Amino acid sequence: MKQLALATNNAHKVKEVGSILGELGVQILTPKDLNVAFAADETGSTFSENALIKARELFRLTRLPSIADDSGICVSALDGAPGVHSARFGGEGLDDKGRVLLLLEKLKGNPDRNAHYTCVIAYVDGTTERTFEGKCKGRISEEYDTSGIYGFGYDPIFIFPGFQKPFSQVPDSEKNRVSHRKEALQQLLSFLKTNPI
Secondary structure (H helix, E strand, O other): OOEEEEOOOOHHHHHHHHHHHHHHOOEEEOOOOOOOOOOOOOOOOOHHHHHHHHHHHHHHHHOOOEEEEEEEEEEHHHOOOEHHHHHHOOOOOOOHHHHHHHHHHHOOOOOOOEEEEEEEEEEEOOOOEEEEEEEEEEEEOOOOOOOOOOOOOOHHHEEEOOOOEEHHHOOHHHHHHHOHHHHHHHHHHHHHHHOOO
């Protein structure tokens, strides 16, 4: 069976990638599966640059066709911030909830609540380098959702128009049908169907 290296040890991402790329009949392996110490400095200024940095490093370590993603939330009123800094927004001392509350504070009283999630997936196999971008448009709520049990990151304040409620109240099975990562993965799937590993 052909193998594809995935630059994450996050079980949630592994499952999502596997469910979409499963029809290719490839084995998806994480750095942990491959027993490699994977770490890449995300020094890029765009999602594409960071995704490529990670995919190139994983390919260098494994010599297997490799994919990596970089994603985040972009808020119109903040000129696209936090963007590539979504996971580090506000500095190292904040957890997910702290970052979300900081974002709400920065938007306090601002009528422009438009935002979108972006995901870029990079594919590197030694001869080919490609990136695939997905977006999910929505808006930022006025307050933090404390009742939701799903999702992570900025999901407690991100409202997708089709659901009219925060992603934190939407089961993964529904969210994944419209997510930014799903869109990018579908593009990768189409590419790999015509350019087999």
